[in-house]
Amino acid sequence: MVRVEFLGPIQKESLELEAKSLRDIADILSQDDELKEWLRTSAVAVNDTLVSSLDIKLNDGDKISLLPPVCGG
Amino acid sequence: MVRVEFLGPIQKESLELEAKSLRDIADILSQDDELKEWLRTSAVAVNDTLVSSLDIKLNDGDKISLLPPVCGG
Amino acid sequence: MLELYSGPLDVPEILKRWYENEENSNYGAYIPFVGTVRAEDSIEALSFDIYEPILDSWFKAWEEKAGQKGAKVVMAHSIGDVPVHTSSYIAAVFSPKRRVALELIDEFVEDFKASAPIWKYDIIKGERIYAKDRSTCIKGSGLLGEVK
Amino acid sequence: MLELYSGPLDVPEILKRWYENEENSNYGAYIPFVGTVRAEDSIEALSFDIYEPILDSWFKAWEEKAGQKGAKVVMAHSIGDVPVHTSSYIAAVFSPKRRVALELIDEFVEDFKASAPIWKYDIIKGERIYAKDRSTCIKGSGLLGEVK
Numbered sequence: 100m101v102r103v104e105f106l107g108p109i110q111k112e113s114l115e116l117e118a119k120s121l122r123d124i125a126d127i128l129s130q131d132d133e134l135k136e137w138l139r140t141s142a143v144a145v146n147d148t149l150v151s152s153l154d155i156k157l158n159d160g161d162k163i164s165l166l167p168p169v170c171g172g
Numbered sequence: 173m174v175r176v177e178f179l180g181p182i183q184k185e186s187l188e189l190e191a192k193s194l195r196d197i198a199d200i201l202s203q204d205d206e207l208k209e210w211l212r213t214s215a216v217a218v219n220d221t222l223v224s225s226l227d228i229k230l231n232d233g234d235k236i237s238l239l240p241p242v243c244g245g
Numbered sequence: 246m247l248e249l250y251s252g253p254l255d256v257p258e259i260l261k262r263w264y265e266n267e268e269n270s271n272y273g274a275y276i277p278f279v280g281t282v283r284a285e286d287s288i289e290a291l292s293f294d295i296y297e298p299i300l301d302s303w304f305k306a307w308e309e310k311a312g313q314k315g316a317k318v319v320m321a322h323s324i325g326d327v328p329v330h331t332s333s334y335i336a337a338v339f340s341p342k343r344r345v346a347l348e349l350i351d352e353f354v355e356d357f358k359a360s361a362p363i364w365k366y367d368i369i370k371g372e373r374i375y376a377k378d379r380s381t382c383i384k385g386s387g388l389l390g391e392v393k
Numbered sequence: 394m395l396e397l398y399s400g401p402l403d404v405p406e407i408l409k410r411w412y413e414n415e416e417n418s419n420y421g422a423y424i425p426f427v428g429t430v431r432a433e434d435s436i437e438a439l440s441f442d443i444y445e446p447i448l449d450s451w452f453k454a455w456e457e458k459a460g461q462k463g464a465k466v467v468m469a470h471s472i473g474d475v476p477v478h479t480s481s482y483i484a485a486v487f488s489p490k491r492r493v494a495l496e497l498i499d500e501f502v503e504d505f506k507a508s509a510p511i512w513k514y515d516i517i518k519g520e521r522i523y524a525k526d527r528s529t530c531i532k533g534s535g536l537l538g539e540v541k
Contacts, residue, residue: 261404
């Protein structure tokens with residue numbers, strides 16, 4: 100099981116999912132209409148490191164975070 | 173009579189001179205060997221306004237200032 | 246040094262403490278950037294969420310980058326509500342030389358705006374509204390939205 | 394506002410006072426630049442001469458330039474001796490927007506270095522030595538040295 104967390108303004112509880120790669124996560128989350136826009140605009144971190152490929156393998160206990168558009172300061 | 177002031181590191185007392193234009197000032201000061209390098213590197217102000225032409229006419233009581241290379245801060 | 250505070254920053258205290266911390270470090274230039282909440286669009290305050298683990302690693306990367314130039318970066322940011330005319334953000338650069346400091350504070354503040362995992366909300370009539378239009382997608386965003 | 398002080402600047406006091414002066418002016422960015430005397434080449438202190446009438450007019454021109462962008466510049470400088478690890482110079486910009494502030498502080502500090510009528514001396518073993526090699530000819534210099 101991996102855990103998916105939605106940060107900042109994404110009003111959604113964390114999910115526990117079965118997934119072998121980020122591609123699996125993409126497939127599962129894209130079925131949720133409320134998430135569609137957030138998926139297009141959010142960056143993704145695995146275990147608190149930003150990633151840029153869907154081919155990343157996931158292990159049991161990994162944490163996936165969705166980071167929507169930012170505006171500090 | 174006009175007054176010539178030497179600012180900052182130029183170790184020289186002010187002078188009172190007869191001069192009709194900045195060109196006259198240049199002619200007089202260039203006879204002073206100690207001033208040669210300062211004349212090449214200094215900016216010139218007439219009545220506290222920086223000037224860029226030797227043709228500037230001078231009037232009685234005008235103040236000419238020599239400003240050597242600067243380094244504030 | 247990365248400092249997070251609940252609510253507005255005590256700007257004079259922070260600027261003074263940072264200055265005094267480095268007073269004898271032989272830096273020639275100290276440039277703080279102070280961000281203050283402007284009264285506009287009838288907001289009462291801004292409010293901020295921060296995701297600390299990624300903010301920490303983003304900041305550590307900047308500490309290294311600055312260190313390679315003999316410089317140092319420090320930063321303070323608010324969490325939660327920050328009323329108009331109070332400050333939510335201070336970044337500062339210390340450097341032996343002024344050019345490095347002037348360039349670094351600019352790059353740091355711009356990268357902060359584009360990359361730091363901080364979310365801003367307008368507080369209007371007590372409601373907390375995500376400042377979507379002023380927000381920037383982090384580089385690489387959309388990864389999960391690209392599928393078929 | 395142009396402030397001249399005999400000896401080193403009280404940096405925390407100045408940064409605090411300037412910040413509080415503009416706290417309710419609705420500026421979004423406040424960027425001070427603080428210059429501190431570095432210990433190098435065995436100097437004990439730097440020392441400064443200032444020609445105020447032309448510094449005043451140079452600064453007034455910058456106040457106008459900043460004002461046209463909705464911004465504000467302020468500055469403090471020391472006259473006389475400033476020991477190593479103390480500060481001789483603070484410039485600051487206030488602006489509604491950060492880009493204007495970041496660009497203005499850079500331009501202001503660089504033009505200050507190139508144009509402000511201030512002369513710097515190293516104090517070494519009590520002697521006051523003109524910092525000729527680090528000094529810059531003001532634009533238009535050499536007018537009186539060009540003759541035949």
